[in-house]
Amino acid sequence: MFDVIERFKSWADALDVDFCRWRYIAMSLSGALVLLSWVAFFTVGPNWGTDFTGGTEIQLKFDQAIEIGRLREGLRHLGLSDDAVQAINGQDSGEFVVRISDPTFGMEGLEQDVRTSLTGLYGADWIESMTGSAEVSARFVVAHKDPPVDYQVVTRDLQATFPGARAMPSTNENQIAIEIPGLSERIKARIAAEMGEHTFTVLSTDSVGPKVGAELRTQGMVAMLATMALILVYVAFRFDLEYAPGAVVALFHDVSMTIGVFVLLQLEFSLQTVGALLTILGYSINDTIVIYDRIRENRERYRRSDTVTLINKSVSETLSRTITTTLTVLLALVTFLFWGGPVLRDFAIAMLCGLVFGVYSTVYIASPLIIIFEDWKPFFAKFLAITDSGPEDGGPGGDDSGEPGTGPTVTESEKRRRARADADKIGPGTPPKKELLG
């Protein structure tokens, strides 16, 4: 066992792959896939969760396990499609999720009922006008004529017919707002009526108003863009201008691909998913940073090398680390796929996608883009009026005079390193590698 690991490690250490050779193929392919993901996102559309569409989601557990078909049949009578019902925790757990995205579901006839009640209570022409709307509960604004009725009295009177109804005073005189809550209660009651002898308990309900849903969607988008922008600024600040766009494009790629997978598999796109996407942004950048760090370091070390060689070398050098950390995070995530329950499963899927795409994009998107943006850098620099000076200016084929410019801050170890690096260029120290490429 140890032997295998040791051999693998020395293989990975010795690896020197020309990753950049396939960069154009890889980047075009990725570009196409990203495009495809967004096309699918806007045409097919993801399977939006209740968080975003608004509506009601009820999780039921039947006392005796029943076929999903039986429940679907019952709900068809209520005008719900088969997609609205999903079994969770396995086929025979008796647990189902019912999703109803129409916010006014169960509200039919309610307005008329309320109107009838009010006219019955306070006289036929008491109501002057009445407007209704539905968020999580049904809400009616009633403008009325004299006599004024205390809202507490209206609440009390209405509760005889509509349990839980509530009247609220309004700042306008002779106007009252009435809220009939519990659309989810009405839905529950209707399901119970449909299912007859099959009794169930409600494990959870989740009602979201459509307004909130739409806002959460925008906010999620903004949050992701903000994260990318902040990371862009940070990378530009910590590394160099030409590094930053690549890192962010890679992040965009990871998120887009993950979204693409979610659209393709029609997995529920919920708040948790957006949370996972944001986490992917934060995690996938780690890989990129480590390799960028190495490229930056190697650029100092091998001043003669061109960027392509530098990138190949840096990616190869850190490959052992990349494999190891990917494996550990994979281990931590895979368990959630199997044992984490329905909520965490989708989360784990999103994170796994992000992890895999993240490793790939670091090598084939973030790094090669440095080459491209390096060429653009003078333009950017002029545009941002940044005067770049010092040894870092060395692009491909830059000056190789080595020592000058680094100033007195060179440490002992740095000097040693330089010496070693010079030796590296000519010395025979490099282990055999080519044959391992296969």
Added chain:
Amino acid sequence: MEGIYWFRIGAVAALFFGSVWVLLPTALRASAEDRFAEAARGVEAPADLGPSLGVELPVTEGDPIALAGVLETRLRVAGVPFANVGSLPKAVAVRLSAGGSREAVAKFALAPGHATVHALDAVTTLDPKGPVAAPPATLPAPAVEALTTAVGPDANYWAAQVAKLDGVRLAPDTVALPVSIVKAEQTDTGVRIAWAEGQPFPAGVPLGAVAVDGVVAGFVLPDGAFFPVGASRDPLALLISGPTPGRMGVPVAEPETATPATEEAPKTAVSNVPPWLEGLLPDTAIALGLDLQGGIDLTLQVELEEAILGQVTRDTAFLKDAATKEGLQVEGIRRSHTQPVIEVTTDAPLGDVQTFMKKQAGDYTYADTREGRIHRFELSETRQEQVRDQAVNQVLEVLRKRVDATGVKEPSIVKKSGGRINVQLPGMQDVQASVDAIGTTAVLEFRMVDEEFDDAYLEQMMKAADEALPDDQFLDDDLLNIWLWENKRLDQDRIILWRYDEQPGVDPVRAEPYPLISDVVLTGNDVNDAGVGWDQNQQPFVTLEFKPRGGQIFCDITGKAVGKRFAVVLDKEVQSAPSIRERICGGAARIEMGGSENPTKDAQTLALVLRTGALDAPVVVASVRQIGASLGADAIRQGTTAAVIGSVLVYLFMVLWYRTSGVIADIALSINILLILAGMALFGATLTLPGIAGIALTVGMAVDSNIIVYERIREELRLGVHPRKAVDIGFEKALVAVLDANITTAIAGIVLYSYGTGPIKGFAVTLLIGIVTTLITTVFVTRTIMEMLTRSSAARLRI
């Protein structure tokens, strides 16, 4: 060098023991909760109920089983939400659901009502000063039917008579029928009353009115069929009490301390901690998120635009008056239908209008002029912002009071952007009851102070009550008044209410009793607006503005009661009792804050209270989530199982991959997890399901830092550097990358924290804490142990 090394060892030890210390209360508290679960097992709690709400009433006399039955009936009829009532060997235990409060349970457990039955003649002797001028309530259909069969063709007349009884207090001299109720029980057809043997319902009386504590609760047919009137169900519950089969003591506060043996148990939940440790333990705990413990999550939307339009409407009314007073010739001043804009239609020059607006309504800025004579003024953005803030704060204030009243443990009320308020009620299950409990507007009433009431007698009365009643009952305003009425110490048309002193963090205490006349003269619905103003001496005062009907009544009352005081009562607490200087008509009053220590703050509070009757903006429920406790328990089990398996796999992997150094990484990882938990306890963070995943993910990511360092060290070792030097260089070199990687993750974490709600926020918190602890453990723990191992010059390092 040597100094830094020892410093690191010290730091590691400090971190370790500090974390253990911080986590101790959480660990111990968990077991305290287990103990309650143990104690409550006899109560047969449904699996869906959280462990957080319960009341235990010690039985001092009689059979707990019988008492539990009586209490259950009372609570059900009274509409106090509860999950179940069970009997323990020497106590009755009640588990509440949303909307139920300990106070309500105590009320029904401790005070059986005093029910009397009156012939319907009593209708003619009703107290003319009946408190509620309510419109006739409709009779329930079965009641009308029963009346028709019982009374015959005159049923309609009787129905009208009976309907008037709703909530009305009987005159003190009304004589009760010589019947006594022995039993009242809830049957399928309604409530039935049984009469005492030898004291049957008198012949010739077709219908009786039943009054509880002098307030009409319903009517009864000779055969015992009882029909409640109105929505006031409380008296009925008292009535149903009948002869109590025993006595119950004062309810024990919280379930954790409910065991009778530990009567002097401290209030904190850490009840199984040895006393010497008690004071030393830090006040930290990891709370479980709603998704793990079950509960209700409500998001309320305050309709901000309506608040602004309401403000503009009021300003418009004010400006109309002002224009008349100033003598500005205007054809009309009106509000735009959709915008916060006031339109002044006049032939007067624009300059005059602008001067007028500047003086009277400086918050409005000139926008444009249409058709040459309609000048439009828009409410300034700053003022709009103020109105929005004010509307949201008002709702927040009301919500806090309401949630407090439910007695839910560790609720959370958070203001979100866009006028949204998020309320979390852990342990609650009944969505409807929660919305009812916190969504109801506070009850604001105006009552007159009885100026003739003798102070000495008040004092004497209180002394007697204090001596006669147990503390809990004495301190409950409702129960105290009932006792006073029953013992004829207080006239039934008087009520004693208190002004309370409220200090942050302390339970409010009674400050000053007010003898009030029971009649409610005005309610919050009559109030249009209230605000704070300043007089010439820069003294703040509260402006109070009534709606026309309210203004009319206020004018009448103040005319009759110059020199007397009226009390502003919010949810049965006296907020203020200003005296009336003169007759106030015109619908606007001014309350001066004389004698107040902090007049500005008091004025603002009072204005807020006065406005609660008419909320500035309507509130709608934007989202409701209800998570069953069993689902939460499942989630905890699944989440922790997955997290533990994942962590074990990572541990094994590290040992296989890096051997000795892998063990070091695992040690660091263990301390890391300990630190994450301690960090969460320290910041009072909430553990959610994604949070558990976050910890596991952090475990996966934390080894990343170790791996970056290890790989660096390996590179150095391959170059033939001495292990000790390799460790130094490896850490120095790798730290930059580790730092950069973690900071970028933290950026995403911070965005996630501000975007997410509930579970997602919990995830962001664990992620962020994990990043910090990972950095700490990498720098201190891993490095220290590595240095320890490579200290000797002959050290060898296998990575």
